[in-house]
Amino acid sequence: MTTQTIPPVRDLRFGELPVDARIAGALKAMGYTSPTPIQEEAIPSLRSGRDVIGLARTGSGKTAGFGIPIIEAIRTNERRVQALIQTPTRELASQVATMLNALGRQSGVRVVAVYGGVGMQAQINALRGNAHVVVGTPGRVFDHLTRGTLDLRQTRFVVLDEADRMLDVGFAPAIDKILGHVTGPRQTALFSATFPGEVESLAARHTKDPVRIAVDAPGAALETLEERFVRVVAGNDKTDTLHDILIHDECNLALVFRRTTHKADKLALDLERRGFKVATLHGRRSQAQREKALGALRAGHLKVLVATDIAARGLDITGLTHVVNFDLPDTAENYTHRIGRTARMGANGIAITLVAPEDEAELRDIQRKLPPAPGRETPAAEPRRGAIQRAVGRQSRNDDRPGQRQPRRNDGQAPRDRTRFSEQGNGWRRDARPSGPRAGSDHGSAASTGAPYYPFRSRSAGARG
DNA sequence: AAAAAAT
Structure with a gap:
């Protein structure tokens, strides 16, 4: 027995x-x-x-x-x-x-x-x-x-x-x-x-x-994510800027978004010629090619994956340090999902949006729809001289990332955000007045408007009775 | 307008 x-x-x-x-x-x-x-x-x-x-x-x-x-x-x-x-x-x-x-x-x-x-x-x-x-x-x-x-x-x-x-x-x-x-x-x-x-x-x-x-306002910012915007001046090549980003020490693995399959292929070819290990992921590729590309990315065999919005939602790629919006996303929702491929489960990440002059108006539209948060750029921010170099070269805020893989927070606890939200108009607004002392932020004007506050974690039935 | 998703 x-x-x-x-x-x-x-x-x-x-x-x-x-x-x-x-x-x-x-x-x-x-x-x-x-x-x-x-x-x-x-x-x-x-x-x-x-x-x-x-x-x-x-x-x-x-x-x-x-x-x-x-x-x-x-x-x-x-x-x-x-x-x-x-x-x-x-x-x-x-x-x-x-x-x-x-x-x-x-x-x-x-x-x-x-x-x-x-x-x-x-x-x-x-x-x-x-x-x-x-x-x-x-x-x-x-x-x-x-x-x-x-x-x-x-x-x-x-x-x-x-x-x-x-x-x-x-x-x-x-x-x-x-x-x-x-x-x-x-x-x-x-x-x-x-x-x-x-x-x-x-x-x-x-x-x-x-x-x-x-648990969070839709589109809420991530504390461990640094969102940057790099203005590319007229006539300058976004590819050169991307090149600078990719060769920077802090960039381990990057996911680059383009708006069309054709543009994704074209950029991947450019990057390959520049010597980067690159693959593409989009809907005009065979499923075998798609799986191979994503597999190579997950295995750490690539420096960069160029993708359409097929990769915008849900994908969890360990070690992905950078998301680059080479082309602007078409909606604020897609912006949120794209940048959310990094800085997951408490890991650090960097999202860089390349902004050509003709992108400015569209970017403002997107930013207007995002809940503002400390550290998140607002539409009012003016592009400044030298901003490109600073944004590309700056070190990450919390630089505890080792060379290869991002640490998973093993306590399984995503950072808890105590910020409250107020419901205004059709969306949610981030209200920067926390329960504690006011953070050094200028995003808190909604707090003084007398708008009703809802608990941070609301659990209410869909239809109010 | 584009991308994705059945072939």
Whole structure:
């Protein structure tokens, strides 16, 4: 008779949160020891059975915030797809599936990624096996539904990751069709770092009396991120400025955004000629090329990845020190998501936006829509002589970054922001009057307007009664 | 106007 090793009964808590022992084990193996604020809020809410709209900054742990309660609710003895997570890009679907797989490993939960650009048969086989959780992009998910190779009739959890993107015009019809196949009772969760007013009505269509978790104002700044703006004077080449950024000591790994696939390719070619290890990621490349590029970036084999907004949302790349907006993002939301590829989970990061004279007006539009924060440049700021050299050459504020990899904060605790927010107009405004003494900032004018204050972490039902 | 997402 074999002696079974019974694991000691400990680690049944994730910080203050009680968690399933197998999940506690998985979390420990993943290096997480206590929940981030969004996890502290989202996990109990999802456990309670309520729908959730969760807003929290980029890199603050949203994936585990829905992943943990879903994994622990999966009945592994039932061979049914019990949870569906939808993402806007294939790479994000893959990344989320990897994370959920790690969370569910010790629980016997089977997670299957379902997205286009790769063979159908392997996915069909995986789905025919014991798939408990499906993470996918809408096109391929719908394809499986019409072929009858995916059955969502027993699905009890639906998550729209990057929810504002999934509900916008490009995706909404596909999401509607897919959710039409989820015929049983279900819990719906929407998560994002941005949530523009326009998507509120769409969100209401897909959720019932949701718990609204606003750990951070949509678009809120990150304390560990330094946002810089480099004015490139007329006639000057942005590529030269980018070159200067890349060769600077503090730049380990950079993600550079361009607005079109063609421009991304062109810049990558230029950088290659200049001797940089570079790859491109955009939607006109084959899935094999895309995966190779992202894999090389994650493995640290590249200096720089040039991408379109395909890489703007969700991707978590360890060691990414710099995000460069070579071309301006098209919206304030995209600005927030792009720069949020760095400075994740308490790590430091630098985001540099290259600004040509013709970009100025558009940049001002973007900045006007962002919650102001100490350290975040405001539209009023005037470009000054010598600003380029200073911005490129300046050392990072908290320079504790070692050569290769950024340290993950191993206490699992993203820095907590005590700033309060006031709701004004259609958006959220950062109100710089903290609970303590006033920080040396000039962004606090809203504090004296008598606007109502809402608690920093608000938990109110969507519709006020 | 562009990018993404099914083929």
